[in-house]
Amino acid sequence: MxxxxxxxxxxxxxxxxxxxxxxxxxxxxxxxxxxxxxxxxxxxxxxxxxxxxxxxxxxxxxxxxxxxxxxxxxxxxxxxxxxxxxxxxxxxxxxxxxxxxxxxxxxxxxxxxxxxxxxxxxxxxxxxxxxxxxxxxxxxxGLAGLVLGEFRRVDTGGSGGRGVEQDDPGLRLTERETDVLRLVAKGMTARQIAARLVLSHRTVESHVQNTLRKLHLRNRVELTRYAIERGLTEDP
Missing domain, CATH: 3.40.50.2300 (Response regulator)
Structure with a gap:
């Protein structure tokens, strides 16, 4: 090292x-x-x-x-x-x-x-x-992209769809919450996300907390795993 x-x-x-x-x-x-x-x-x-x-x-x-x-x-x-x-x-x-x-x-x-x-x-x-x-x-x-790509392939069954069931709570996220979720799943910090989306750090944290509440998750690790498994990390 x-x-x-x-x-x-x-x-x-x-x-x-x-x-x-x-x-x-x-x-x-x-x-x-x-x-x-x-x-x-x-x-x-x-x-x-x-x-x-x-x-x-x-x-x-x-x-x-x-x-x-x-x-x-x-x-x-x-x-x-x-x-x-x-x-x-x-x-x-x-x-x-x-x-x-x-x-x-x-x-x-x-x-x-x-x-x-x-x-x-x-x-x-x-x-x-x-x-x-x-x-x-x-x-x-480079490894994050491999993981995201594999979970998208598995979850969509190779059909090219998003692999999200109609009753999935992820569908209740706002457009901005989904944008923040994608970037959290890519390993970005709240400050990096704020700079990328031109938001305040406090606003990003608010979106993260709202998303955790809506998805009934406890932390960002669970949030990232949810995003990967549901194919919600694709760029718009």
Missing amino acids: NSTSDPAAADGRPSEITVMIVDDHPMWRDGVARDLAERGFRVVATAPDAPAAVRIATATRPRVVLMDLNLGQTQGVVAISEILEGLPDTRILVLSASGEHQDVLDAVKAGASGYLVKSASITELVTAVQRTAAGSAVFTP
């Missing part, structure tokens, strides 16, 4: 974010933990494999679990599902050497909030952990 200067604060100060690192390579695991700790994050635990990850996460309740997918006999996707079953408010960010499409899809389907490849710089990693803790979906550039 490249050693570069820290980014400007994203969503949430590092000192307020608890992180757990899961990787079966001790040198990599310890190196990432050291890099994040040096930048102010509270690294509360590390784990070498999936069973340990589930057990230790349950005990330490980190805000973000930074996890590799290749964890020996038990794959990371299993640990993702099991951790989230017991800790639904924890966010899981995959950090993997693999950028294979199927690996990304499997991780997202299991509940991961985002996916970075290990070639990411420390600057990118720090920003990704902060944004993941704040509830954003974060992907290495």
Whole structure:
């Protein structure tokens, strides 16, 4: 991982974010933990494999679990599902050497909030952990488009339709709420969305909260997953 200067604060100060690192390579695991700790994050635990990850996460309740997918006999996707079953408010960010499409899809389907490849710089990693803790979906550039395209294909059955049932609550969203939803699902922050749509930051947050209420969802991760699964992320 490249050693570069820290980014400007994203969503949430590092000192307020608890992180757990899961990787079966001790040198990599310890190196990432050291890099994040040096930048102010509270690294509360590390784990070498999936069973340990589930057990230790349950005990330490980190805000973000930074996890590799290749964890020996038990794959990371299993640990993702099991951790989230017991800790639904924890966010899981995959950090993997693999950028294979199927690996990304499997991780997202299991509940991961985002996916970075290990070639990411420390600057990118720090920003990704902060944004993941704040509830954003974060992907290495190019991977978000793959995920969105695959879910559109599955949900529409290859017919080219939007794949939304007529009684879907997403149909009750206003045009502006739908615009904001698309950009949230692409991993943009509220300030980035405000700049894109020429709105105030407060107005964007209001649209997000209204959308969450209408869809009966709790946070932006669930909102992103809803948008992907319903094919609501297509550009107008």
